[in-house]
Amino acid sequence: MIESEDINKVEIRSEEYQEILGAPPNWLLRAGISVILLVFIILLIGSWFFKYPDVLNSQVVILTEDPPVQLKAYSSGKLTHIFYSENQSVQKDSIVAVIENTANLDDIIFISSILDTLTNIEYFPNNIDLNLGELQQSWSGLVRIISSHRNFIELDYFEKKNESLSSQIDFYNKYYFGLLNQIQIMEKENELSLIQFERDKSLFQDGAIAKLDFEKSEQTYLQQKRNYENSKTSLINTQMQINQLRQQILDNSIQKTNELKTYEIQIEEALQSFKSQLAKWRQSYLLISPIVGRASFNKIWFENQAISQGDLVVTIIPKDVMKIIGKADIPSTGIGKVKSGQTVNIKLDNYPYMEFGMIKAKIKNISLVPITTEQGIFYTAEIEFNDSILKTNYNKSIPFSQNMSGTAEIITDDIRLLERFLNPLRSIWTDKIK
Template sequence: MSELKKIDKIEIRSEEVQDILGATPRWIIRAGISVILLVVVSLLIGSWFFKYPDIIQSRITLTTQNPPASLIAKNSGKITNIFVSEKQVVKQNQIIAIIENTANYKEVLKLETLLNKQKENSLLIDSINFVLGELQQSYSAYSRLLHAYNNFKELDYYNKKIESVKQQKRDFKLYYDRLWTQRGMKEQELKLAKQQFERDKSLFEKDVYSKSDFEKAEKTYLQEKLSFENIRTTLANTQMQINQLDQQILDLQLQESKEQNRQEIAIDEAQQNLKSQIKQWKQRYLIISPIDGKVTFTKIWSKNQNVQTGEIVATIIPKKATDIIGKVEIPAIGVGKVKLGQTVNIKFDNFPYMEFGLLRGTIKSISLIPIQTENGAIYTAEIEIPDTLISNYGKHLKFSQEMTGTADIITDDIRLLERFLNPLKSIWRNNIE
């Protein structure tokens, strides 16, 4: 009986306890709601004031306005000569190295120098037996034409022929002058003979002269007249010969001019072809610095090393320091958000940003048209970089040509609240409105 009473008490107490526990005090509920509301309001206020940047990430390469020049092998082969050492200062057009070939490079360069002043050096070029390897055929063709031209000028055939004809003309002119003098004398004799004939004729008409005497007088007069006409004919023929000699001189001068022009044109064409062959030879086998600067070698450092076509043999660092710029490639997707003057956060590969910090630049220019690549269309942009290269940690980042890194282009600083609401706006505008 006593046990049943105990059980009843326990059950009664349990029900009372359950009633107490099941009824949550109102102040606790109010306090909980207030805390949740406060947290939500705080988040909303914070999301309004705090901004999360919208970025486009890309790779960046640093260079200068006057970038370094990479010396690329245009032909595969062994390096036979290296004329400079690492970090040596070189001049523009200075030969850095030579790739193995069949020509003697000294003679090729000597020939090129002579060709630049071909008129002054034609005899010298003709007299030297150059060893030019693959250029020999072009040189031989040029040399044959030059040799023929030098012989043409040395023999001077046309001028000698012209001088000979001129001498003939002078002789004929002298002969003509003498004939002209004789003509004057014959003309005087003819006048006298005519006067005598007129007198004899008058006497014959008066029967003073016999017919035979008159005929003799007439014959004498006619002989003098014929002699005078013969001189006139000879003078005319001589003048014709002089005129023919003048024409012959003109023809010879024209022939000489044509022949000289023909040979000079042929030489010029052969010379231009040879110069072109030398230029191509230099591009294939000579490693030449295009700018003033300091040379640094990459894979090649001594003679007898092999290089492949397209391989970088050396790089020339410009001597004069210029403004540092960054080059980035931006995918076409989203490039419309990129604008001039936007901030770019740069993290360099050789300077871990957690230790050295990052560098800030700005968008200076954007290409107007895209470039098609294997990964799709891209735009190139130029980033203005501060010359000091001081990171946001206050550390100086040492510049080196072609240093690379990651560029975060900040296209917009969007509030967190706007970022949360943008998807909802998009759904509302695209599906509900």
């Protein structure tokens, strides 16, 4: 009996529930739709106002504007000389160390100083005994050409030859003017001889003189005329000889100038060749500091220690404290988001950011041309720091050392959440239209 009543109650209630579920009230439907619409509008408005940036990670190196200079070995051998110790001051162009070679270092230094200050080849020291090792052949060639040039100048062959020719010209000039005076006299004599001949001719025609006397008068006139013409010819020949001698002087002067020019060209070529080989030798065997700074040896180097080509022997730390900057290699993917002035969070490798914090900085500029490496294509960005010292967001100061490495988090411009939802849809829609 009880079971029958319970079954009836369940059936009655089930019918009531089914009636409610089967036909929900209109107010409930309107309320539900309104709530859903309100939530959607709130999310839509919120996605418009809510913005956050992308973060690009890259490797960064912290250094100064005037970075340290690494002096590496360009050849293998022993370190025959080390002129500085750890942290010792080094002057610009100072020789820090010497790698084993066959030349005498003092001779190399001597000849380098001569070439740096040489203004006139006349003062070139060619009569000295030098041991320049593998530069000896080039040096001997230079000395040989300079010696030939000096002998040419000291002998002065063409000048002496021209002096002799000038003396001959002086002699011929005197002979010329003497001959010219004789011709002037002979010209008068020739005129008188002609007058006498004409007179005797007239007398012969009149029968006043014998034919033999007339022939003698004619012979005298012709002899006088022949001598006159011969003297004129000698005068012309003398002038021609003078002109030839003057031409020889001019030719000798031109030849002397050409030979001097040839010597100058040969000396310049030999000198430049020797300077080039000397520079190559200095690069191969001398470690020279290009800046003023302090020597920092990367290993405990000592004289007669063997080194290999490419070994880093010493680093020259600049003396003056320069502005601290950072160099970050940014992957080409997403480089369009990076702009000057954007914030950069730097996490140093040697100082865990969970303990020491991050260093705030900004992008100063970005290289216009990328570099290609085995890891990919990168753009170089210069990073500037707000302070002259490295201070983290935990207010901790980090002691600076050259070439500190770390990770740079570049904070790009904020993008609305709504745009992040719509951008993929817009891309899909654009692709479909195309």
